[in-house]
Structure formats: structure tokens, C-alpha cells
Amino acid sequence: MDGDSKAKIHRSLAALELAAVRYRGGVRRRLNVGDEELTALLYLAHHGGVAQRRLAEITTLSRSGAGAMIQRLEHDGFVERHTDPADRRLRVVHLSTAGRNRVHDAYRDFGDATDRVLAATDPADVERLAGLLGGLAAAAETTHAVDPPLAPAARDPIWRRWS
Template identity: 30%
Template sequence: MSVAATTSGSIVLLTRLARRVYREATDDVLGMTLKQFVALNHLGEDTGIPQRQLSDVLCLDANNLVLLLNEVERLGWAERRRDPADRRRHLVYRTPAGSGALMAAERGMDAVEDRILDTLSPQERATLRLLLAAALAEGTPSHD
């Protein structure tokens, strides 16, 4: 393990790790952009997510989310529908074509993950995933 890895804070290390992912998870590897991949991961075919909630989850402002959704809709991977409970808002759904594209992209992302995390054992990878999920969980109380 390098000195930088042992002396850097967790956020610095996560940022470095994210940059490696961005570098390796190219359009050629995934068959889509990384932003499209992340967006499709948050969508379901049967349950829509409010557009505003998707904006919050993806940390995108409303304008950038609309541009992203326009592109995935043009590709046939997602669709916006009026919320029957509140006609003023849209719910976003992944289409069956989007699910197929996502499955193919996940195979590419698995290869990227294997390259980036090749020094970790399967148990360490599982622990890392649980820790990251816990850190990203909504409603996680602050410990300051």
C-alpha cells in the first residue's frame, strides 16, 4: 500500500477511486455514458421515480437532468409519464430496451470493477460495498 493511500483522508481516496472509474468506464466499455448508466440504475420498469427525486439522487440540477432524460428517451431507454396522483409532475421509468442496455452495460462495469478492485478479496469487496452503501444511505444521521 502506498504512503499516499495510508495518509490520505477517506474522501481523497474515494475521489481518486471515482476518477479511475470515470477513466475506465468509457462509452465503448459500457455502450452508454456513465451518467446514463447511473441514471438507468435508479429507474425501474414497474415503479416510476419522480423527476425531482431523480435529480436529487443524481446530484443534477433540473436543467441537466432534463438534458440527460431527453437523451435516454431518444435512445428508447426511459420514458417520462405524468404522475396519475399529481398531474403536475412526471415519473420516470426505465423501458424494457433500457433494461437490456443496462444489463449489457453492467457486464462492462463488472469488468471495470474487476480491474480497479483486483487487489481486494471477494470478502473485502463485499465489505466495501456495504460501507459505501451505508455512507450513501438517505437519512443517515450525522456523527459530528
């Protein structure tokens, strides 16, 4: 690959990142949550329930900070906490039904816009793009390795469920 192609890819990725930051800000305002809270909600939406201490790691908050965040999310109806049946000392955080619906609704327009672009794209190009994006996501994941991985999730994105 020549230098011009690499530069175009890097510029496009930078533009995509900035667009994602702007979009994420809009979602935060619609849901009335902070950045760490949105990170937690998205993780729960894509990966399912998780121990409270794991949400602390994912959001880079202290355990007490994560506990306060979870209390706020629970108070606002986004999440529920349940005792882990395998280890009664642990509390597992899950999206509530209302929380899942609110997060889904906040991202619905993104899913719709993505569908419109992909519908106008050759299916073979869509398959290639899926492979390339998967590779980029894996590269990003290994750059900032977290166990278990944050993305990509095995589940469909939140904006594609129930549509």
C-alpha cells in the first residue's frame, strides 16, 4: 500500500472517530448520563450482565466510583443488580428492560443510517468492509488489551436489536 492510500485511511479513521465522539455526546445528552455511565450501559447492552468490579475496570473508575455510578444508573432505572447464583458474595449488574429500551432508542437513528448506506453498497464490498472493520477492532483491542475484550461482542449491536 502506498503512502497516499495509508494517509487517506488514517484521515478517514480520524474523521470517523470525531464523528463517533460527536454522536456519543448526543447520546449522552439524550440519556442524561456521563461518559463512564454510557460506557457501562453500552458494555451491558453488548455483553450482558457483569460483576460490579468488572464495570469499575471497564469504565476505569475506582470500585467506590463505580459503585456510585451503578447506584445512579439503578436510581434512574437503567440497571438492576442481582446476586450471582454461583457466588452469593458477588453482585451482577444487568440492564433493566427499561434501560435496554432507552439505550436502544438512543442509538436507533445510527442503525437506520448505517442500514441506508449499506443497502446502497455492493454486497461483496459490505463483506470486505465487515472483515476490515473486524480486523481494525481487533487491532484496537490488542493495543489497549482488556480481559475479557470490550469489542467486538458476539451479540448484535444494541441499535440492531428489536428493529
